[in-house]
Amino acid sequence: MNGTNKQAPAFEIFGFDSVTVSLMSFNFFSAVGIVFANKYVFHTYGYNFATFVTSLHFVTTSVGGRICLQLGMYKVKELNHMDVLPITVCFCAFVVFNNLSLQYNSVGFYQLMKVLTTPVVVVLQKYLYDIDVDLHLRYCLGLICCGVAVATVSDVSVNAAGTFWAVMGLVSTAFYQLQVSRKQKALKVNALQLLHYQAPQAAAVVMVMTPFLDNIRGPEGLLAYEYGRGSLVAIGVACGLAFCVNLSTFLVIGHTNPVTYQVLGHFKLVLILISGVVIFGEDSNVVRLCGMVMAFVGILAYTEMKRKMGMERKIRESSRGEDGVQLVQTPKSDR
Numbered sequence: 001m002n003g004t005n006k007q008a009p010a011f012e013i014f015g016f017d018s019v020t021v022s023l024m025s026f027n028f029f030s031a032v033g034i035v036f037a038n039k040y041v042f043h044t045y046g047y048n049f050a051t052f053v054t055s056l057h058f059v060t061t062s063v064g065g066r067i068c069l070q071l072g073m074y075k076v077k078e079l080n081h082m083d084v085l086p087i088t089v090c091f092c093a094f095v096v097f098n099n100l101s102l103q104y105n106s107v108g109f110y111q112l113m114k115v116l117t118t119p120v121v122v123v124l125q126k127y128l129y130d131i132d133v134d135l136h137l138r139y140c141l142g143l144i145c146c147g148v149a150v151a152t153v154s155d156v157s158v159n160a161a162g163t164f165w166a167v168m169g170l171v172s173t174a175f176y177q178l179q180v181s182r183k184q185k186a187l188k189v190n191a192l193q194l195l196h197y198q199a200p201q202a203a204a205v206v207m208v209m210t211p212f213l214d215n216i217r218g219p220e221g222l223l224a225y226e227y228g229r230g231s232l233v234a235i236g237v238a239c240g241l242a243f244c245v246n247l248s249t250f251l252v253i254g255h256t257n258p259v260t261y262q263v264l265g266h267f268k269l270v271l272i273l274i275s276g277v278v279i280f281g282e283d284s285n286v287v288r289l290c291g292m293v294m295a296f297v298g299i300l301a302y303t304e305m306k307r308k309m310g311m312e313r314k315i316r317e318s319s320r321g322e323d324g325v326q327l328v329q330t331p332k333s334d335r
Contacts, residue, residue: 143298151291
């Protein structure tokens with residue numbers, strides 16, 4: 001009877017089982033939601049304290065992580081706090097700078113700059129670790145860069161401060177992904193085990209950074225801000241979504257694979273760009289739309305090339321047998 005139960009069909013959507021669909025939906029709505037929740041807090045309530053908001057996100061993630069621990073979702077692995085601190089600093093930088101980018105930029109420009117993370121990772125790993133990429137992948141990355149350039153040149157909302165924070169967010173995100181890729185393997189931990197140490201450290205680090213990056217004093221400062229029920233609910237929702245993004249990312253990658261997560265990311269990208277135009281009334285001229293399409297096609301081509309290369313590598317390895325030979329792989333860049 002056991003065998004019959006195992007073979008019982010579960011409902012599928014586009015070839016994915018019900019658990020995968022549920023986890024991907026969880027990640028999709030929380031990741032899209034956090035972008036618009038943060039923008040809503042900045043735009044609607046004038047709560048322009050991106051660094052302090054980030055610290056609240058980390059506090060919420062710390063509490064949520066402890067709840068996951070009590071529910072048995074992961075086990076704590078003893079680590080030296082100093083081994084985790086370099087990742088935490090990069091983690092804080094990329095989240096703070098990206099929130100500042102979102103505060104000063106349109107949702108479309110913010111998201112398009114994040115698309116450039118993969119090309120920047122490729123350049124950094126080439127010069128820092130002498131890891132090269134396939135020529136066909138370079139063509140895909142070139143198409144992505146051209147698309148972003150076309151879209152941003154025609155974006156009337158681009159400004160100097162927003163561009164500065166966007167570039168800082170881009171570089172820090174690339175460094176963070178490279179650090180995590182190397183450190184997670186070196187420390188032999190999963191995402192939640194790493195987050196167990198990262199989140200409290202990050203909350204403390206970002207709280208210290210707040211007076212230097214946010215307006216604290218004065219009539220429009222953080223200390224003078226008058227909270228209402230609406231602003232408190234909006235900030236609370238954003239904090240809850242920040243934890244959901246971290247948790248769902250771990251669950252999706254753990255249940256599926258990084259390529260599936262990247263494909264999911266493409267759908268999020270399209271929805272965020274479209275919603276930025278529909279909800280916030282952002283510029284949608286023909287040139288900018290063409291640039292978005294070019295960038296999106298480049299991302300799809302890059303993902304498909306990586307998928308094919310991965311399959312070819314597995315075929316070559318299986319044909320050799322277990323001879324211990326490993327090919328050089330480029331660190332994953334998934335967001």
